Each structure stands twice: as structure tokens, then as C-alpha cells.
Amino acid sequence: MPSRLPRITKTEAIVLRYRRLGDADRIVTLLTPHRGKVDVVAKGVLRSRSKLAGHLEPATHLEVVLAHGRNMDVVTQAQGLEGWPAIRADLDRLSAAMYLLELADRLTVEHAEAGAVYRHLHTGLARLARGDGQQVVTRTYELALLEATGFRPELAVCIACSEAVEASHASWSPLEGGVYCADCAGRRPGVSPLDGTVLRVLRAYQSQPYEEAGRIRLTDDLAARLEHVMHALMHAVAEREIGSAAFVSAARRARVNGEARAAEAAEAEADFEG
Amino acid sequence: MVFDPRDSDPRGGDSEPRGGDWGAGASPIQRLVDAFHRLPGIGPKSAQRLAYHVLRAPIEEARDLAGALIEVKQSIVLCERCQNVTDRSPCRVCADTSRDRTVICVVEEPLDVVAIDRTGGFRGLFHVLHGVVSPSDGIGPEDLKIAELLRRLGDVDTDVSEIIVATNPNLEGEATSMYLARLLRPMGLRVTRLARGLPAGADLEYADDVTLGRAMEFRQEV
Numbered sequence: 001m002p003s004r005l006p007r008i009t010k011t012e013a014i015v016l017r018y019r020r021l022g023d024a025d026r027i028v029t030l031l032t033p034h035r036g037k038v039d040v041v042a043k044g045v046l047r048s049r050s051k052l053a054g055h056l057e058p059a060t061h062l063e064v065v066l067a068h069g070r071n072m073d074v075v076t077q078a079q080g081l082e083g084w085p086a087i088r089a090d091l092d093r094l095s096a097a098m099y100l101l102e103l104a105d106r107l108t109v110e111h112a113e114a115g116a117v118y119r120h121l122h123t124g125l126a127r128l129a130r131g132d133g134q135q136v137v138t139r140t141y142e143l144a145l146l147e148a149t150g151f152r153p154e155l156a157v158c159i160a161c162s163e164a165v166e167a168s169h170a171s172w173s174p175l176e177g178g179v180y181c182a183d184c185a186g187r188r189p190g191v192s193p194l195d196g197t198v199l200r201v202l203r204a205y206q207s208q209p210y211e212e213a214g215r216i217r218l219t220d221d222l223a224a225r226l227e228h229v230m231h232a233l234m235h236a237v238a239e240r241e242i243g244s245a246a247f248v249s250a251a252r253r254a255r256v257n258g259e260a261r262a263a264e265a266a267e268a269e270a271d272f273e274g
Numbered sequence: 275m276v277f278d279p280r281d282s283d284p285r286g287g288d289s290e291p292r293g294g295d296w297g298a299g300a301s302p303i304q305r306l307v308d309a310f311h312r313l314p315g316i317g318p319k320s321a322q323r324l325a326y327h328v329l330r331a332p333i334e335e336a337r338d339l340a341g342a343l344i345e346v347k348q349s350i351v352l353c354e355r356c357q358n359v360t361d362r363s364p365c366r367v368c369a370d371t372s373r374d375r376t377v378i379c380v381v382e383e384p385l386d387v388v389a390i391d392r393t394g395g396f397r398g399l400f401h402v403l404h405g406v407v408s409p410s411d412g413i414g415p416e417d418l419k420i421a422e423l424l425r426r427l428g429d430v431d432t433d434v435s436e437i438i439v440a441t442n443p444n445l446e447g448e449a450t451s452m453y454l455a456r457l458l459r460p461m462g463l464r465v466t467r468l469a470r471g472l473p474a475g476a477d478l479e480y481a482d483d484v485t486l487g488r489a490m491e492f493r494q495e496v
Binding site for chain 2: 058
């Protein structure tokens with residue numbers, strides 16, 4: 001006698017996003033270690049007395065019980081395992097977490113195995129929450145995600161002639177996902193020069209253990225250049241704009257402008273007192 | 275000619291096409307069903323019920339409904355100061371000189387103004403953002419009424435000393451409030467956030483860690 005499919009499933013998951021469904025329900029997109037990305041219905045979560053709502057916020061690691069529905073599974077129980085409150089207390093960390101979630105969402109398809117992406121996302125969020133540098137967390141996450149999904153960028157040898165590429169004379173193409181040597185770059189359209197320091201840092205992030213990579217000191221300017229290169233690569237791989245990337249930059253600009261304004265005010269006050 | 279409900283039974287046997295022609299060439303009743311169906315939260319059955327209710331109602335009621343729909347689209351504008359929906363600009367709240375003009379409560383949507391005003395506990399001014407930062411949906415800070423807020427703080431509402439950010443306590447609401455704080459604090463303004471914790475009638479056993487942690491952090495003496 002054939003065994004019947006179980007009517008409920010219990011799984012760990014990370015909430016990627018949600019959208020509204022009717023007056024009080026939501027469709028929640030979860031990333032799970034064994035079932036990949038799944039859309040599930042969370043009923044009544046927009047009501048203030050909902051027992052599920054707080055556990056189903058994006059960037060929450062939770063254990064969830066799903067009842068199998070005709071079209072979509074329905075959340076019957078949810079228990080938060082890690083809410084990472086430190087992420088929600090700082091705009092730079094929060095915007096970075098939004099970016100990590102959006103990348104995981106864009107680079108996975110529903111019901112396809114995504115165990116490695118799940119592990120990288122969990123690690124990335126946990127590192128952000130414990131206060132690791134936003135740049136090293138984000139860049140190493142991007143590179144790990146690209147590797148896990150089969151888009152590992154080639155940063156060491158020319159993707160045209162396979163010769164080793166000197167960092168100071170490198171060019172690159174985000175669409176083709178790799179670097180070119182000086183000879184091959186001249187013969188290719190759509191190839192742009194790549195900053196030598198940026199390439200050295202990316203090579204270190206790709207090849208060194210995380211703890212080693214975290215020791216690399218980045219100036220604000222170098223961090224911005226690194227971010228620009230990696231955002232272009234992720235855009236090319238995802239084949240669409242990554243909205244959170246622009247928000248990460250907007251949040252940083254607001255911080256830099258605020259600090260400059262505060263410094264100006266302090267200077268003016270000192271002048272006045274002097 | 276006015277529809278007479280006695281001419282046919284709306285619950286069955288009507289001659290309208292089902293599920294096929296919903297375009298401009300469809301019959302008037304099908305277009306009405308289609309129009310109701312486009313409203314949020316209205317499914318196909320509810321749309322049919324509403325359409326047949328309008329059909330059965332006196333012609334005056336239908337005229338009132340049509341008139342109200344047209345009027346709301348033609349006469350409602352955004353208040354030049356607070357960006358709330360209003361029939362005159364500046365709106366009644368912004369024009370009310372008895373309100374506290376040193377504090378502005380920033381909300382996501384016009385309905386949030388109604389909810390906060392109904393409590394009677396806030397007598398300051400409002401500002402409606404018309405959304406929250408939602409990068410994955412392509413909504414960035416530049417798509418909200420943030421520039422309008424900065425402008426009014428610079429020219430009209432220069433006495434403001436505190437901004438209460440009343441966005442929803444979810445990831446996007448938090449991101450929006452922290453982004454606003456980053457813009458407003460360097461201007462010398464006090465930026466506060468609505469208290470977060472357990473809702474009335476909640477059960478501790480089912481509260482999530484973030485909510486319970488904040489309820490503990492912002493506890494009050496009894």
C-alpha cells in the first residue's frame with residue numbers, strides 16, 4: 001500500500017520577504033535548508049493579536065510548522081529561533097541585511113535545493129548581528145553565494161587566454177564574470193578597467209578564510225569602490241536591479257553627510273567660543 | 275431605461291457572459307462587476323453581489339455613489355504641507371492654530387493619521403510619507419514624501435523641535451525610521467519612535483523574542 005504524504009511539515013527557515021494577501025493575511029517567502037525557497041500563507045498576521053506575526057518578520061530564523069494546502073502551504077505554528085535584534089538597531093546593518101535577503105531571493109528558484117545558500121545567508125546575518133564589518137560580511141557573502149549558485153567569478157586568470165592577470169593591469173566584465181589581461185581586454189567590447197587594489201582585496205576575500213579577510217583594513221573610498229564593482233556583478237548575475245543595493249548606498253551617504261554636518265556645527269561652535 | 279429587479283432573477287439564469295468578455299465591449303453589468311472586482315479585497319462573487327445590489331437599489335442611490343466617486347477624484351488633493359489627502363490645502367489639521375506646532379508625527383499612510391487622531395492623545399501636526407522604504411519592491415527613500423518633510427521644516431514649520439516616527443514596527447518601517455533619523459538629527463531635531471512591546475490582550479507565551487525584549491527594555495513603573 002503506497003504511503004500517504006505527510007499532511008504537515010516542520011522545518012527551519014529564514015524569512016526573506018512577505019506580501020499582503022487580502023485584509024489580514026500575508027504570503028511569506030521562506031528559505032529552508034531542505035525544500036529551498038517556498039511561498040506560504042500566514043493567516044491573520046495583520047491583526048494586532050496575531051500569535052504568528054512577530055515570528056514571521058524578514059531576517060528572522062525560525063522553526064515553522066506548515067500544513068499542506070492545495071496551492072500553497074499554510075503556517076500553523078511559528079517559533080523564532082534567532083531574531084537578531086542587533087541588526088534592527090542600526091541602519092547600516094539593517095540595509096546590509098535587506099541586501100543579503102534580496103540576493104538570496106533573486107538567486108534561488110522555488111522548490112529547488114538551496115542548502116548552501118541557506119547556510120551562507122544564516123552565517124551572513126549572524127555575522128552582521130554580532131557586529132562584524134558590514135563590508136567584509138557583505139562581500140564574502142556575495143562571493144560565497146556566487147560560488148554556491150555556479151557563478152563564481154574568475155579573478156586570478158584571464159577568462160580569454162587563461163594567463164595569470166596582474167592586478168595592476170586588469171580589466172573586467174561583470175556580464176562575463178571575470179578578469180581580462182591587458183592584451184585580451186583591448187580586443188573585447190564591454191570590458192572596463194578594474195582598480196588594482198579592489199582586485200587584490202576581492203582575491204583575498206575569495207581565497208582566504210573569513211577571519212583573515214576580516215583583518216584587511218578598508219578606507220571609506222576603497223569600500224565604496226569595492227561595493228560598486230560587486231553591485232555591478234550581482235546586477236549582471238541576477239539580470240535585474242537589486243533595489244537594496246541602492247538603499248545600502250543611500251544609507252551610507254546619509255551617514256557621511258550627517259557626520260560632515262555635525263563636524264561643521266562643532267567647528268562653528270568652537271570658532272564662536274574662541 | 276432603468277433596470278427593474280422584477281425583470282430577472284439575479285441569482286441565476288441571467289444572460290451575462292461568464293468569465294469571457296471583460297473588456298470595453300462587455301455589457302454594462304459585466305463592466306460594473308469588473309469595476310468592483312478591481313477593488314482591493316473584492317473577489318468575483320463579492321463583485322457580483324455588489325453589482326446586483328446596485329442594480330436593485332433606487333436610481334438615486336446609484337447616482338449618489340457615482341457622484342461620490344467622481345467628487346472624491348476631482349476634489350481631493352494632497353495638502354501642500356503634510357501631504358495628507360484633503361479637500362483643501364493646507365488641510366484642517368495644518369490650518370488649526372490650536373495644535374502643537376513644535377511636534378510632527380510622521381506616518382506611512384493617510385489612514386494612520388485617522389488612527390492616531392482617533393486616540394485623542396496627540397495634538398501636534400502630521401506628515402504622510404505615502405509608503406515606506408521597500409528596496410526589493412523598488413521603493414527607495416526618493417519615492418517617499420521625505421523631501422517635502424525637509425522642505426516644510428525649513429520654511430513653514432520652523433518651530434518644530436521633535437519628530438515622532440510612527441511607521442509600522444516591521445523591517446521596512448524600522449529602516450524608514452532610522453533613515454529619517456539619520457537625516458533629521460543633524461538638523462538639531464529630537465527624533466523619537468513609537469514605543470514597541472506587547473499589544474493589548476497579548477499572550478506572553480506566543481510573543482516573539484524581539485517584541486518581548488523591547489517590552490522588557492521599555493517597561494514602565496506601575
